Amino acid sequence: MPELPEVETVRTGLTSLIVGKTIKAVDFDWPKSFPNSPTDVNAFIIGAKVTAVKRRAKVLMIELDSNYTLVTHLKMTGQLVYVGKERFGAGHPNDSLINRLPDKSTRVTFEFDDDSENPKLYFNDQRKFGWIRLIPTLEVPNIDFFKKVGPEPLTDEFTAKVFISRVERRANSTIKAAILDQTVLAGIGNIYADESLWGAKIHPATRVRDIPKLKLTKLHHEIRYVLNLSIEKGGSTDRNYVNAEGKRGSYIDFARVFRQEGKPCPRHPDTLIIKTKVASRGTHLCPRCQILT
């Protein structure tokens, strides 16, 4: 589920909601919610204050003043939703979701020591693919995933030249598989792969070696465009995704191909978007402007 824009939206929300607050209690019932963590996670969490919430690729890092960090991956269906009655009481537009938490998808509950309202942060994850690892803050950069993950696509350093040199390491792959590869660049998932390839008029099954540099340059631009636009819209809610306040994202209302099968291509009103399979993933494209070469 959550790709870079969704994780970034959660990060922004959590920053304003939990930084500076102290964790009073933690409760979890699914052992895999804390893989590869100290046996007694409580010892490094209870009484610790949140100092920052950071993001790298699709990974969120909740830094604590105990010198440990809650490193979290939401995978397909994870949510981190903060419920503080002082902010979201009865009548708040989100109270329908807020009021039914915790629910049966809730894996971990963090309780904060904050005046009398007892605010909580729920880690919900229907499919149980997500996890939270409690890691000494200084060791976070050394986890295997961070050692091999590619560059952040929205930084100044991520130029078209950098993108092309990295994506060409997967010369024999389909372009869709290549940009989904987190070691090529960080943060792209199925939604923004389809959206950016439509923007660059590239068929997702095209081999990287067959794509002219000019088109790869265009794709680099489109990747940054769709990621920025989606952050502006608060991410995409296709099914489960909500932000830290339990709100849905609205990028899907602007999607040109993702989940738009059967609807007209924005460039060709008489051609319909189709859904097929590329790189073992559901793939949406316009059969007229994205030709396989």
Next chain:
DNA sequence: CACTTGACCTGTCCGC
């Protein structure tokens, strides 16, 4: 090494 496929889980939707 490059590349593809199956596994990890639960829930939902579609066809019979």
Next chain:
DNA sequence: TGCGGACAGGTCAAGT
């Protein structure tokens, strides 16, 4: 209405 199978936004291990 019930049941089986396919499918869902991510990543890793194991296979070719």
